[in-house]
Amino acid sequence: MITLGPVSTAFPETSVAVTELTELAELTEARRAHALALGIETVRCATDGAEQDLAVAAAQQALERAGLDARALDALLVVGGRAPRYLMTSEATRLQHRLGADRAFVAGVGELGCASISAAFTLAAGLLRGDPRCGTVLIVAAASAPTRFRYRAPMTVLGDGAAAVLLSTAATGRYQLVDHLVRSDGKYADLFRIDYRDVPQREWREECADEATYSFRLAVESRKRLAAMNDELLGRNNLRLQDLGPMLMQNLSAGAFSFWEEALETRVDRVCHRNLAEFGHLGSVDVLVNLEAAARHRAPGDHVLLLNSSPVAAWSSTLLRRLPDRHHEGIEL
Structure with a gap:
């Protein structure tokens, strides 16, 4: 394990x-x-x-x-x-x-x-x-x-x-890593970028090369990808999305949470909303912040679905199981 x-x-x-x-x-x-x-x-x-x-x-x-x-x-x-x-x-x-x-x-x-x-x-x-x-x-x-x-x-x-x-x-x-999938697609490799060569740092700006591609094509593909990945991941572990609690994911915007709730027909955990409001988007750090916050109200034995994606594009679906809290030298893990 x-x-x-x-x-x-x-x-x-x-x-x-x-x-x-x-x-x-x-x-x-x-x-x-x-x-x-x-x-x-x-x-x-x-x-x-x-x-x-x-x-x-x-x-x-x-x-x-x-x-x-x-x-x-x-x-x-x-x-x-x-x-x-x-x-x-x-x-x-x-x-x-x-x-x-x-x-x-x-x-x-x-x-x-x-x-x-x-x-x-x-x-x-x-x-x-x-x-x-x-x-x-x-x-x-x-x-x-x-x-x-x-x-x-x-x-x-x-x-x-x-x-x-x-x-x-x-x-x-805190959790058992039950199963995990990561997929990517190089068509979107430079959708977001910073041109930094021969550019003073104060003028660096992160730009989206094609906002329509991000907002529509990538959104549609991401929905299909994560839905298929979730089906594969949960199917081989004899689980259904409807049997799990609210999913966890990275923090981009309230609109993104609404999109994923509608697309996947499930709820995004409220800890994601709270951390989004307090910290904004933290890149790869997001999912760890949300995992730690969610652990406080997930019961031992509960399965947790953690989704992640990026405009590179890459997607991941991770199945975790909440473990009983243990203590080391009086400090709760």
């Missing part, structure tokens, strides 16, 4: 109301109205270069809650941020050094946007199942806005934060 948890998060102290974002003055009236109608009330804003510090804080807390010394960690998977601070450097091994995880196998995981965390689940599960010497894998993800513009048209508003989760073969986590 592979267990997932504990999950730990780290956020900047600075919280800014979306209505106070200075970039709103640079938007058209229609764009400004859209940004304010996404269901996002505040976002956390990190100082320049703080992304690695947030990742370290989340990782250290996850290890502490698991009662695991970093030197005993078997593998460390680092989900790459939205924009690396430097080219030709390794954020993954830098984090390894700061944690003191000297004996861990280390790898960076990326290229799938928000779904990169889902790819990390796949790699972690492969390591745990395929190598009898590997019993613990720590996944760490951090996100900070890659440009000075936090509004990503026509999708969401970006916040900053980090999260870490331990996957292991010991029954000490």
Whole structure:
């Protein structure tokens, strides 16, 4: 059995109301109205270069809650941020050094946007199942806005934060990783992009190459993909979507939640709505924040469906089972 948890998060102290974002003055009236109608009330804003510090804080807390010394960690998977601070450097091994995880196998995981965390689940599960010497894998993800513009048209508003989760073969986590699927389609590989070569950083802007493709073609394909993936995943585990509680997913907008509820004929857990309002979109960090929040009101034995997607495009469907809470040195995991 592979267990997932504990999950730990780290956020900047600075919280800014979306209505106070200075970039709103640079938007058209229609764009400004859209940004304010996404269901996002505040976002956390990190100082320049703080992304690695947030990742370290989340990782250290996850290890502490698991009662695991970093030197005993078997593998460390680092989900790459939205924009690396430097080219030709390794954020993954830098984090390894700061944690003191000297004996861990280390790898960076990326290229799938928000779904990169889902790819990390796949790699972690492969390591745990395929190598009898590997019993613990720590996944760490951090996100900070890659440009000075936090509004990503026509999708969401970006916040900053980090999260870490331990996957292991010991029954000490929040959830059992029951089953997992990840799919991708390169037709949309550069639908969202930042042109940064020969462009001053202050002028960097994340752009959607074709908003109609994002809003219609990709939306239709995503609905078909996730519906088929859910059918496959649940079918081979003798479950029905209707038998599960509200699904969990990444946080983009209130409109996106409504779209998925209608498309899949199920509900999105209220913790997703609350975290969307408080933190905005956190990329790969979203699903970990939501998993931790949902654990507080899911009973042991409950199955949980976790969906994730990105405009790259990539999609994932993960089936989890809530485990009984365990304690280590008086700290609830």
